[in-house]
Amino acid sequence: MTFEIDDAKRRSARLRWDDLDFSAFEEEPLHPDALRCVRYMHDVEFHTSCYLRDLLLGPVHHDPNLTSFLSIWAFEELWHGEALASVLAAHGEPSGSTRIGPMRDSLGIADRIRPLAMLAGTWTIGADLVALQMAWGAVNEMTTQAGYALLASNAGNPVLTSLLKRIMLQEGRHIAFYTSQARTRLASSAKARRVTRSALKHLWSPVGSKVMPRRETQHLSRYLFAGPGGARAAQRIDLKVGALPGLTGLSLLQNWFSRLPLSDEFPLPTGS
Ligand SMILES: [Fe+2]
């Protein structure tokens, strides 16, 4: 754990993209479906500070190594949001606080009672809640990284690809930390394995789906994951999650994508 957090501190840095020429988007703008995915990812990256609010209500705030990692995580995700805001701005789209303010205003009662749900989870589950949160974080980071890879592939825009590769590198470090934490904590507690498996099986849905409109989550899921490349990525993630103690055979992503509506509104990317 000491090595992991020291490594995270040493590598932590704000994302840079000043050397990328975003004016190229004027000549070669993103396809509307790809840009719609960028809007979703922008909003969700910026929502990390709100996820952090909920996480810190639980037992993780007792562990100084975990709070150090979560501080680094929130900082890096902020700059992922800022980078995607620059992509939207280059397309003449509202971004940053202009999008995020109204989005947070729209969340309503569900957002206000989420801290109560987190406190209830803390009181009923206790310290084993951390294992669930680390496993949940691992799944979300894996899905996010795969989503960026699929967006780069589907969009076929070299500037976007360069940016997304940089983001994916940091997502990879987030995956490593969350997965390592989840593995250790699940291995040491039967209750943690039982609670985590049940919660993921019954409550998991892709990151952002609780705060973004349902049709946006469906669009992103289908555009990125419904083609052969997406299906392979989902299978790979399900295998990695299934390798964690107590989580064999959950098939979270494949089950989610099998329930997606089939409709012209949620197209497969060209060439998939
Ligand atoms: Fe991110």
Ligand SMILES: [Fe+2]
């Ligand atoms: Fe991340």
